[in-house]
Every structure is written in structure tokens, then in C-alpha cells.
Amino acid sequence: MNDRQQFGRRLDFEGGRVELAHGAGGKASAQLTAELFAAAFDNPWLNAGNDAAVLALPADLAGGGGRLVLSTDGHVVSPLFFPGGDIGRLAVNGTVNDLAMLGARPLALAAAFILEEGFALAELRRIVASMAAAAREVGVAVATGDTKVVERGQADRVFITTTGVGVVPAGVAPAGDRARPGDVVLVSGTMGDHGVAIMACREGLGFETALESDCAPLNTLVTDMLAVAPDIHVLRDPTRGGLAATLNEIAQQAGVGIVINERALPIRPEVASACALLGLEPLDLANEGKLVAIVAREDAPGLLEVMRRHPRGSNAAIIGEVIADQHRFVQLVTEFGGRRIVGWLSGHPLPRIC
Amino acid sequence: MNDRQQFGRRLDFEGGRVELAHGAGGKASAQLTAELFAAAFDNPWLNAGNDAAVLALPADLAGGGGRLVLSTDGHVVSPLFFPGGDIGRLAVNGTVNDLAMLGARPLALAAAFILEEGFALAELRRIVASMAAAAREVGVAVATGDTKVVERGQADRVFITTTGVGVVPAGVAPAGDRARPGDVVLVSGTMGDHGVAIMACREGLGFETALESDCAPLNTLVTDMLAVAPDIHVLRDPTRGGLAATLNEIAQQAGVGIVINERALPIRPEVASACALLGLEPLDLANEGKLVAIVAREDAPGLLEVMRRHPRGSNAAIIGEVIADQHRFVQLVTEFGGRRIVGWLSGHPLPRIC
Numbered sequence: 200m201n202d203r204q205q206f207g208r209r210l211d212f213e214g215g216r217v218e219l220a221h222g223a224g225g226k227a228s229a230q231l232t233a234e235l236f237a238a239a240f241d242n243p244w245l246n247a248g249n250d251a252a253v254l255a256l257p258a259d260l261a262g263g264g265g266r267l268v269l270s271t272d273g274h275v276v277s278p279l280f281f282p283g284g285d286i287g288r289l290a291v292n293g294t295v296n297d298l299a300m301l302g303a304r305p306l307a308l309a310a311a312f313i314l315e316e317g318f319a320l321a322e323l324r325r326i327v328a329s330m331a332a333a334a335r336e337v338g339v340a341v342a343t344g345d346t347k348v349v350e351r352g353q354a355d356r357v358f359i360t361t362t363g364v365g366v367v368p369a370g371v372a373p374a375g376d377r378a379r380p381g382d383v384v385l386v387s388g389t390m391g392d393h394g395v396a397i398m399a400c401r402e403g404l405g406f407e408t409a410l411e412s413d414c415a416p417l418n419t420l421v422t423d424m425l426a427v428a429p430d431i432h433v434l435r436d437p438t439r440g441g442l443a444a445t446l447n448e449i450a451q452q453a454g455v456g457i458v459i460n461e462r463a464l465p466i467r468p469e470v471a472s473a474c475a476l477l478g479l480e481p482l483d484l485a486n487e488g489k490l491v492a493i494v495a496r497e498d499a500p501g502l503l504e505v506m507r508r509h510p511r512g513s514n515a516a517i518i519g520e521v522i523a524d525q526h527r528f529v530q531l532v533t534e535f536g537g538r539r540i541v542g543w544l545s546g547h548p549l550p551r552i553c
Numbered sequence: 554m555n556d557r558q559q560f561g562r563r564l565d566f567e568g569g570r571v572e573l574a575h576g577a578g579g580k581a582s583a584q585l586t587a588e589l590f591a592a593a594f595d596n597p598w599l600n601a602g603n604d605a606a607v608l609a610l611p612a613d614l615a616g617g618g619g620r621l622v623l624s625t626d627g628h629v630v631s632p633l634f635f636p637g638g639d640i641g642r643l644a645v646n647g648t649v650n651d652l653a654m655l656g657a658r659p660l661a662l663a664a665a666f667i668l669e670e671g672f673a674l675a676e677l678r679r680i681v682a683s684m685a686a687a688a689r690e691v692g693v694a695v696a697t698g699d700t701k702v703v704e705r706g707q708a709d710r711v712f713i714t715t716t717g718v719g720v721v722p723a724g725v726a727p728a729g730d731r732a733r734p735g736d737v738v739l740v741s742g743t744m745g746d747h748g749v750a751i752m753a754c755r756e757g758l759g760f761e762t763a764l765e766s767d768c769a770p771l772n773t774l775v776t777d778m779l780a781v782a783p784d785i786h787v788l789r790d791p792t793r794g795g796l797a798a799t800l801n802e803i804a805q806q807a808g809v810g811i812v813i814n815e816r817a818l819p820i821r822p823e824v825a826s827a828c829a830l831l832g833l834e835p836l837d838l839a840n841e842g843k844l845v846a847i848v849a850r851e852d853a854p855g856l857l858e859v860m861r862r863h864p865r866g867s868n869a870a871i872i873g874e875v876i877a878d879q880h881r882f883v884q885l886v887t888e889f890g891g892r893r894i895v896g897w898l899s900g901h902p903l904p905r906i907c
Contacts, residue, residue, distance in 0.1 A: 345714075
């Protein structure tokens with residue numbers, strides 16, 4: 200906006216609330232965009248005030264060989280603020296990570312807000328500030344967006360859909376259907392931290408040790424990994440549905456079986472205790488800053504070393520292998536040496552975990 | 554998905570309802586994606602089953618000079634089905650049109666669904682089928698997506714955020730800040746049809762003449778327009794907030810005044826009557842298949858002719874001009890020759906119009 204003073208009285212971020220007019224497309228909408236979104240996400244695309252962002256094409260794409268990646272995720276997590284993160288940070292990192300799982304670096308993000316009439320502007324500002332900080336950390340702009348407001352009781356406070364466009368370098372092509380018998384399965388760190396942090400928060404449990412979400416961007420970890428192993432077969436972030444769902448998806452896509460070892464799985468003791476207390480299964484729990492990689496056996500040792508050197512991969516581990524299996528089963532070798540089938544979400548569904 | 558039979562019993566699209574498990578990331582989520590979304594949007598990106606779509610770069614972009622456009626819009630319209638369209642068709646065309654307003658042709662769409670637990674699968678399927686048809690009409694794929702489910706009462710049935718990535722040819726650069734004194738303002742057809750159709754539907758008014766939303770894609774109209782006038786200064790679709798908000802936004806962005814003539818404004822008689830009855834102002838009402846173009850005076854006659862030859866522009870008209878005005882006012886010359894300032898959304902806000 201050329202003139203920040205055009206709206207008369209500024210928005211009241213202390214006691215103000217979201218009003219239907221903020222979503223009506225008139226002056227109040229423009230004011231919310233200018234004084235909240237454009238101010239926080241400060242970048243030339245948003246400041247231009249158009250309904251879309253026009254992006255220059257990066258040189259490696261213009262030169263040919265590169266490909267674009269498009270990914271979208273709705274975020275409805277409850278509570279909005281939790282130990283280790285909030286819906287805003289989750290919304291940015293979730294999409295950055297979806298791009299990273301295709302080997303892509305983020306080019307720009309779009310953010311669409313659905314707000315409930317009466318939602319406190321102070322909370323909205325806190326969420327938007329957190330998104331802006333997360334975007335700066337990654338070095339990507341929230342280049343365009345949209346805001347809708349629905350009547351009180353027709354949505355729960357705030358839902359955020361973030362969409363990212365990214366660029367994949369030539370020669371990089373991780374995909375779920377590329378897992379092959381003999382490949383090795385790695386994870387970048389402890390499983391279940393996000394899911395347990397949210398559930399503990401909801402249940403009002405006060406654990407002595409802090410249970411925090413692992414909400415974090417994985418783009419630089421992936422860059423380091425691709426530098427030593429450009430032909431990673433599969434990269435996936437085990438979010439909703441956890442490692443269990445992710446491995447089952449891959450087994451289905453690739454038409455293979457996967458065997459993992461319980462002993463090798465990195466799980467924080469406090470997460471294991473909380474799971475026991477809440478009746479949850481760590482393998483079903485969402486992660487928001489972890490990845491699964493499936494690679495040719497000869498690539499695994501070098502990759503593990505690089506992952507462990509990265510701050511987001513210090514607990515990385517080789518957890519299992521891909522086998523030929525026409526049933527496409529995911530199996531767990533238990534600590535006692537038995538085997539069980541790992542189903543898709545063997546526990547009860549956990550709504551609004553992300 | 555490689556194996557459509559993997560889920561056992563198929564989804565019940567007659568009596569079934571959305572369950573929390575459909576959003577939990579496990580087998581039920583995968584089943585909804587496979588049997589509903591991937592089946593309807595049928596394309597290689599969705600069928601690949603990854604969390605993002607990898608898009609080959611079009612030749613004109615790879616050759617240099619072209620730019621990418623990113624646009625996102627949340628859709629919360631109520632009712633979900635209305636004369637002339639539904640939330641699905643709106644979600645596709647809204648984003649296609651946002652891209653078109655930058656002169657871009659759509660490359661791919663992403664769709665994120667937020668569903669209320671208990672929403673009928675039959676209605677969801679109808680909406681998704683409508684999106685798929687709208688996407689086919691435009692020739693663009695819904696290449697990636699996401700589904701979240703929130704508990705009953707925490708959202709109103711279904712919200713859809715669509716995001717599009719498009720390509721702008723070299724030399725095309727319409728933008729809100731390019732309106733110049735002396736430029737001419739055109740609209741592509743009648744104003745207010747969508748807004749009145751929705752409001753009439755909500756109020757349960759049975760008009761003798763059918764009031765239909767104008768919901769339609771504008772991409773081919775824009776292609777025809779750019780062919781005769783590549784240097785269109787501004788292109789905007791007057792959706793939420795209507796023509797009044799759109800012209801005020803442009804006046805603010807460009808630092809100019811705009812004068813339009815009431816006599817020249819195309820408005821259907823039935824829309825005018827409904828507005829009188831409902832206490833609405835046609836200039837504030839949303840359009841979902843119309844555009845405003847601002848061009849150099851010498852380009853206007855040729856452009857008008859081309860617009861009128863296109864099925865979506867048969868009622869196109871020159872409605873006013875851009876003037877120098879440090880106050881950045883939008884003025885209406887009334888039918889009686891008087892002048893009044895056109896404010897941003899002079900009537901009451903109309904929630905959930907799109």
C-alpha cells in the first residue's frame with residue numbers, strides 16, 4: 200500500500216476482535232491486510248497489493264532441467280499455541296517440509312486464513328508474527344494470501360492453508376514409489392514429539408520434563424543430504440498418521456514390504472512415558488520436524504553421518520530395510536525379537552494434530 | 554495408487570459421512586484421497602500419491618523471459634450450492650481468474666479441504682465432481698491437495714482453499730498501480746450477478762426470472778484481450794467487495810481518481826430489482842466471472858470489440874476513465890448527472906459470498 204494512513208484509525212491489536220467486515224473485501228479487509236499481513240510478511244509481492252504474486256524465474260530453472268513443485272496443506276491444529284510452536288510456525292514449516300521432501304527449495308509461499316468472527320486480533324497478530332519469523336528463518340517470502348471471515352461458531356478461531364512453490368534441481372527425484380527391496384530406511388530423529396506435545400497440552404498434563412513439539416524446517420537438512428546422496432529414493436515427513444502411516448503409504452506406492460527394528464527407533468523417554476499414560480502409540484504420532492529417507496544400501500552410512508552433523512538430524516538412525524513382499528506389509532521387530540504388523544493408525548484417530 | 558482395492562470396503566457415497574479418521578492421515582485418509590479426490594481429479598500428479606506435485610517447466614518459461622504467478626483463495630461460500638454454481642466450481646474459477654488477472658495461464662492448481670465431521674460424503678462428492686469439471690473446462694489439473702477434518706460444530710461443512718501457479722508471457726504486466734490519468738475503464742459484463750444470486754438464495758426469495766451467479770473462468774477472454782492489447786495496464790476481477798472495492802483499491806495503488814458513469818454500467822434488470830428489494834448496492838456485490846480492465850485510451854475501442862465477441866464478454870462496456878486526483882476518489886456520475894463518491898463497501902458486509 201502506498202499510504203499506510205489511508206484507513207484513519209489503526210487496528211486495535213490490544214482489545215480488537217475479528218469482524219465480518221474484515222473478510223468482506225472492502226476497506227476493513229484492506230486495512231487488515233496492510234496493517235497486519237503486509238506489515239509482518241513485509242515483501243515486495245505482498246506490498247504490490249495484487250491478488251497474486253509474480254515471481255521471477257530462478258536462473259537454474261530458466262536454464263532448463265529444473266522442475267517446479269507445488270504443495271498445499273490446511274492447518275487446523277488445536278490448541279493454537281503449544282510447547283515448541285504454534286499454528287503459524289507449523290503452517291510455514293509444514294509446507295516448507297513438503298517441498299523439501301521432493302528435494303525442492305522453496306521459491307514462495309501463499310497463506311490463506313479462515314477466521315472466526317470475534318477471534319482476538321492480538322492472538323492473530325501473534326500467529327502472523329510467528330509465521331513471519333518462521334518464513335525468515337527459511338528465507339522464503341509469504342508472497343500472497345487471502346483472508347475470509349465466517350460468522351461466530353462457524354469455524355474454530357483460525358484455520359491456515361499454506362501453499363508453496365519450489366524448485367527441484369535436475370537429477371533429484373525422490374518419490375514414494377522408488378523404494379526397492381534391499382534399500383535402507385533412516386529417520387532423522389526422535390519419533391512422536393509433536394503428537395505427544397499436542398496431546399499432553401490438550402489433556403492438561405504437566406510433565407516434569409518439558410515435552411515440546413519438534414516443529415522445524417527441514418530444507419537445509421535435505422540440502423546437506425542431497426549433497427552426499429543425490430539419488431535418495433524416498434523422502435517423506437511422517438506428520439499426521441506418524442511413521443506407521445508414512446511407511447504403509449510407501450509400501451503401497453512401491454509395492455514392497457518394510458521391516459523396522461523397535462530397538463533402533465529413536466524415541467524420547469518422556470515421549471514413551473506419555474504414550475503409555477495416554478494410551479498412544481509412538482508410531483502413529485505426528486512429527487513436524489523429522490523425515491524418513493529410503494536409500495540404496497551403499498548410500499546409507501555416508502548419509503547417516505551427514506544427517507547427524509546437522510542440528511535437525513543429531514539423533515538420526517538407520518531403523519530398517521525394504522524387502523520384497525507382495526502383501527506390502529510394514530513389520531516391526533520388537534525389542535524381544537518378535538514380529539508384528541504395523542497397521543495404518545493402529546490407535547484411535549487424533550483430530551487436529553496439525 | 555497402484556491398487557484401488559487395498560482398502561477393503563469402498564466408501565459409501567450414498568449414506569456415508571465424513572469421519573474424523575478421514576482427516577487423521579491413516580488408512581481412511583488414504584481411502585478418501587484415492588476413491589474421491591484422485592478418482593475425480595484424475596491426473597498423473599495426484600495419482601503419484603506424493604505430498605506435492607512436480608511440474609515440468611513449460612518451454613516458454615524455460616526459454617527465459619516468462620514469470621511465475623502464485624495466487625491463493627479460501628472459499629467459504631454459503632449456501633454450498635446456488636443457481637449458476639457451487640463452492641467447487643467457485644474454488645476453481647476463482648483461482649483461475651486471479652491468475653488470469655496477472656495475464657497468466659494456469660499451470661496447476663492445489664486444493665485444500667477443511668471438512669466438518671458428519672458432512673455427507675454425497676455432497677462432498679458432488680462438490681469434487683464440480684471442481685473436476687471446472688478444471689477440465691479450463692484445461693488445468695488439480696495436481697495436489699490436502700484434507701483436514703475438524704470435530705462437528707468446529708467448521709461449517711466444507712471450506713476449500715485453492716491455490717494456482719501460472720505462467721505470464723514476457724511483455725505482459727498488468728498491475729493495479731499502472732492506472733494513469735486519461736486511461737479508460739472497461740468491464741466485461743453485468744455487475745452484481747453472483748452477489749445477488751447468493752443473497753436471494755439465502756433469503757429464500759423466489760424471483761420469477763432466474764437469478765444466476767456468473768461464476769465462470771476468464772482465462773480465454775484474457776488471452777483474446779491480450780492478443781489485441783498486450784499492454785493492458787490493469788486487470789482485476791471485482792469479486793468480494795464488488796466494483797466499488799476494486800476501483801477504490803486501484804485508485805489507492807495507482808494514486809489516481811476514477812470516474813464512472815451509472816448509465817454505462819451493465820446491470821441486469823432483475824439484479825437491480827433484487828438489490829432494491831434486499832437493500833443492496835450493485836457496486837458492492839461480488840462478481841465471479843467478470844473483469845475490469847484499464848487501458849490507454851487508444852486501445853479501448855479495439856479491446857471492447859474483442860471482448861464483445863467472446864461469450865464471457867458479450868455485455869462488455871466502457872464505463873469510465875481515470876483522472877488525476879490527489880484524494881484518490883472513485884466517483885459515480887449518476888443517471889441524473891449528479892456526482893457521488895463511491896466508498897468501499899457502502900452497504901453492510903455480506904459474509905460468505907465466496
